[in-house]
Amino acid sequence: MDTSPLLSLVLFDMDGVLVNVSGSYRRAIEETVYFFTGKDVTPDMIQRYKNRGGFNDDWVLTHEIVGDFGMEVTLDRIVNEFQRRYRGNDWDGFIMEESPIIQTATLQELKDQGHVLGIVTGRPRDEANWALDRFGWRKFFSLLVPQEKQDDRKKPDPFPLLYALGIVRGAGLPVHAEDSVYIGDSVDDMVAARAAGMSAIGFIPSYLNPESHGKLLLDRGAHVIVTDPDMLPHTIANPGEWGKP
Numbered sequence: 744m745d746t747s748p749l750l751s752l753v754l755f756d757m758d759g760v761l762v763n764v765s766g767s768y769r770r771a772i773e774e775t776v777y778f779f780t781g782k783d784v785t786p787d788m789i790q791r792y793k794n795r796g797g798f799n800d801d802w803v804l805t806h807e808i809v810g811d812f813g814m815e816v817t818l819d820r821i822v823n824e825f826q827r828r829y830r831g832n833d834w835d836g837f838i839m840e841e842s843p844i845i846q847t848a849t850l851q852e853l854k855d856q857g858h859v860l861g862i863v864t865g866r867p868r869d870e871a872n873w874a875l876d877r878f879g880w881r882k883f884f885s886l887l888v889p890q891e892k893q894d895d896r897k898k899p900d901p902f903p904l905l906y907a908l909g910i911v912r913g914a915g916l917p918v919h920a921e922d923s924v925y926i927g928d929s930v931d932d933m934v935a936a937r938a939a940g941m942s943a944i945g946f947i948p949s950y951l952n953p954e955s956h957g958k959l960l961l962d963r964g965a966h967v968i969v970t971d972p973d974m975l976p977h978t979i980a981n982p983g984e985w986g987k988p
């Protein structure tokens with residue numbers, strides 16, 4: 744076991760990296776848009792909005808799409824309808840359709856390598872903790888920076904990542920941005936990691952095209968692309984191999 748890894752702080756985006764949300768958040772976007780507009784929005788259309796950047800918050804994204812379809816609705820009403828579908832009445836909505844992307848054994852391996860693990864997510868705290876408890880993952884993560892901590896400085900702003908770094912440093916670990924890595928699946932994740940001075944790993948979930956999405960994330964600052972979550976311990980332990988064929 745290496746107790747002083749090159750990249751000591753490993754921060755994860757949650758949706759599309761740890762958790763498959765194609766049947767939950769993305770479905771809630773589709774059905775909320777349909778409720779207000781009667782129009783179908785395809786997964787490809789949602790991805791195009793995400794790829795434009797600035798749509799890290801799915802409520803804001805849904806609001807934008809409904810507006811682009813010509814309907815004027817307040818953000819409050821969007822959030823109400825969205826959450827009714829996503830959370831349901833008692834955590835029995837589309838959130839139940841979420842599944843793990845990463846294996847628990849992989850998180851254990853990263854811990855055993857000596858990394859401090861954390862989560863920086865656009866999710867509200869309750870929804871992040873719910874997923875962590877459901878998959879038995881809470882013990883792996885030393886910190887969580889949820890939506891509530893980010894105000895209007897969400898990714899691609901580096902603020903949530905620097906806030907996470909501040910928590911770790913405040914706990915007495917002498918970690919710097921350059922010893923830290925952020926793993927995310929969106930252009931906003933890559934831009935935020937670079938702006939924070941951290942390494943950026945672009946992760947491609949199985950429902951996205953690895954070639955086109957990998958190229959997009961590299962264009963937006965990814966240092967390396969990972970398509971298989973089982974490879975993360977090796978990739979993170981060997982930054983010297985990044986960018987080499």
Ligand SMILES: [Mg+2]
Nearest residue numbers: 756758759928
């Ligand atoms: Mg994501």
